[in-house]
Amino acid sequence: MNQDNQIISVKDLTKIFDGFVAVDHISFAVKPGEIFAFLGPNGAGKSTTIKMLTTLLHPTGGTISMNGYDPTLSPHQVRQTFGIVFQDPSLDEELTAYENMEYHGILYNVPKETRRERLKELLKIVELWDRRDDFVKYFSGGMKRRLEIARGLLHHPTILFLDEPTLGLDPQTRNLIWNHILGLNQSEGVTVFFTTHYMEEAERVAQRIAIIDHGKIIIQGTSDELKKATAADTLENAFIALTGRDIRSEESSSLERMRVRRRIFGRPNR
Amino acid sequence: MKVIYVLWLRQLKRYFRSRARIVGSLGQPLLFLLALGFGFGPIYTKAGGGNYIQFLAPGIIAMSILFTATFSGIEVLWDKQFGFLKEILVAPVSRLQIMVGRTLGGATVAVFQGTIVFFLSLIFGFRPTDLTLLPLALIFMVLIAVIFTALGTAIASFIEDMQGFQLIINFVIMPTFFLSGALFPIEGLPKTVAVVSSMNPLTYGVDALRGILISSARFGLITDLAVLLCVAAVIMAAGSYLFSRIQI
Numbered sequence: 001m002n003q004d005n006q007i008i009s010v011k012d013l014t015k016i017f018d019g020f021v022a023v024d025h026i027s028f029a030v031k032p033g034e035i036f037a038f039l040g041p042n043g044a045g046k047s048t049t050i051k052m053l054t055t056l057l058h059p060t061g062g063t064i065s066m067n068g069y070d071p072t073l074s075p076h077q078v079r080q081t082f083g084i085v086f087q088d089p090s091l092d093e094e095l096t097a098y099e100n101m102e103y104h105g106i107l108y109n110v111p112k113e114t115r116r117e118r119l120k121e122l123l124k125i126v127e128l129w130d131r132r133d134d135f136v137k138y139f140s141g142g143m144k145r146r147l148e149i150a151r152g153l154l155h156h157p158t159i160l161f162l163d164e165p166t167l168g169l170d171p172q173t174r175n176l177i178w179n180h181i182l183g184l185n186q187s188e189g190v191t192v193f194f195t196t197h198y199m200e201e202a203e204r205v206a207q208r209i210a211i212i213d214h215g216k217i218i219i220q221g222t223s224d225e226l227k228k229a230t231a232a233d234t235l236e237n238a239f240i241a242l243t244g245r246d247i248r249s250e251e252s253s254s255l256e257r258m259r260v261r262r263r264i265f266g267r268p269n270r
Numbered sequence: 271m272k273v274i275y276v277l278w279l280r281q282l283k284r285y286f287r288s289r290a291r292i293v294g295s296l297g298q299p300l301l302f303l304l305a306l307g308f309g310f311g312p313i314y315t316k317a318g319g320g321n322y323i324q325f326l327a328p329g330i331i332a333m334s335i336l337f338t339a340t341f342s343g344i345e346v347l348w349d350k351q352f353g354f355l356k357e358i359l360v361a362p363v364s365r366l367q368i369m370v371g372r373t374l375g376g377a378t379v380a381v382f383q384g385t386i387v388f389f390l391s392l393i394f395g396f397r398p399t400d401l402t403l404l405p406l407a408l409i410f411m412v413l414i415a416v417i418f419t420a421l422g423t424a425i426a427s428f429i430e431d432m433q434g435f436q437l438i439i440n441f442v443i444m445p446t447f448f449l450s451g452a453l454f455p456i457e458g459l460p461k462t463v464a465v466v467s468s469m470n471p472l473t474y475g476v477d478a479l480r481g482i483l484i485s486s487a488r489f490g491l492i493t494d495l496a497v498l499l500c501v502a503a504v505i506m507a508a509g510s511y512l513f514s515r516i517q518i
Contacts, residue, residue: 054360057517079362090353094284106276107361 013062024215037206083157108155281375328479329452342376343422365514376419
């Protein structure tokens with residue numbers, strides 16, 4: 001693997017929560033400007049991996065290089081390179097849509113002129129410009145989602161993380177948002193790292209796909225390669241062939257599991 | 271600087287937009303002034319202590335700052351719950367700046383609250399001995415507010431969720447309040463209690479406010495100032511460290 005040619009490079013990455021292995025020695029690399037889909041059933045380790053890449057969690061083992069920096073050693077440099085749309089809401093509901101955008105721009109040191117201009121452009125794209133002075137707490141789920149996506153794009157990130165960005169959005173909005181992201185990918189060469197449960201979405205936009213299950217990457221390649229390897233006609237069927245038909249428990253993200261254990265058994269020494 | 275400003279502004283906006291919160295947090299100091307001031311007043315006077323409202327008002331001002339400040343700090347837990355903390359944690363800004371911005375925001379709110387209580391106490395008959403010293407009182411109010419906002423943030427950095435909230439009220443805030451001399455003079459306390467009380471930063475805050483407002487400081491303003499400054503520095507440093515270690 002040529003380290004210099006990769007914008008994200010992960011080797012033997014492992015995360016263990018109180019004895020539970022959430023991510024188990026995974027390795028992968030993403031090229032600059034690539035659109036990379038990270039797929040897997042609920043609780044497979046997707047969000048935990050994203051949290052380690054984005055400095056929110058420290059890995060138990062393995063190495064990460066983000067744009068040449070290690071998130072554990074140089075979190076500040078890493079934070080300057082990416083934008084993220086989280087799976088769960090991360091807006092301040094007591095503020096207006098405009099304030100949420102504006103404060104984000106200030107935190108990321110976007111100059112005032114550029115900030116105002118881009119803010120308006122993005123809010124118009126996600127069709128929230130007319131609602132900009134309303135408090136976020138009065139927004140519907142879809143509106144909040146759109147605002148989060150607009151916010152994640154405000155500071156021109158080099159790498160864009162999208163953790164199930166289109167969850168709960170109608171097809172119109174989903175199309176609108178993907179078209180915009182693809183446009184940014186084309187015009188500015190933004191690297192996109194995303195997770196989704198919509199397989200047709202992954203098939204349509206991703207240049208490369210990795211599938212993770214039980215903390216391990218079981219396959220990576222192009223959509224065609226994945227279909228060929230499983231002799232499936234669609235990515236959805238390939239996915240089911242690889243990860244089985246069992247339904248995973250929705251609530252038990254690895255972190256939730258850790259918290260429940262802590263509440264019951266107390267905090268073990270680590 | 272812009273980062274500190276924007277985090278400060280956020281705290282203020284959140285506070286001033288919630289009228290219920292402003293009015294609600296005035297209820298407690300009002301009740302204390304009313305119930306204790308008028309309830310214990312005659313006994314205190316009979317025992318030779320003088321006018322109890324004069325003694326009590328600085329304590330109640332300190333109390334309202336203590337509560338508002340600590341709760342502002344603990345708002346980190348709300349941010350954890352509602353997700354905004356993630357947005358702050360992935361931002362390319364130093365953890366110290368985040369801590370300073372949050373603390374100043376919470377402290378501003380608490381000082382504002384303390385000022386309202388000061389004016390309320392005037393209605394109840396409180397008369398400061400020298401009005402020209404009020405700016406000096408404000409300095410001490412800011413110090414108390416900074417200490418307890420930072421303490422709240424520090425605590426919120428290592429407790430997991432809202433379940434630990436009651437624990438903090440009963441084992442941190444209440445003892446800090448009752449053992450600060452806000453309600454009764456420390457002089458007459460049993461030795462062990464007096465020792466604990468002398469390790470409580472709020473004791474020095476209350477003492478300083480009394481020194482300025484009714485010219486009766488026990489330790490002296492210089493001692494009070496020195497102690498509060500040291501405690502503020504230590505808690506800010508500890509809070510920043512704990513905050514920088516948050517993982518979600």
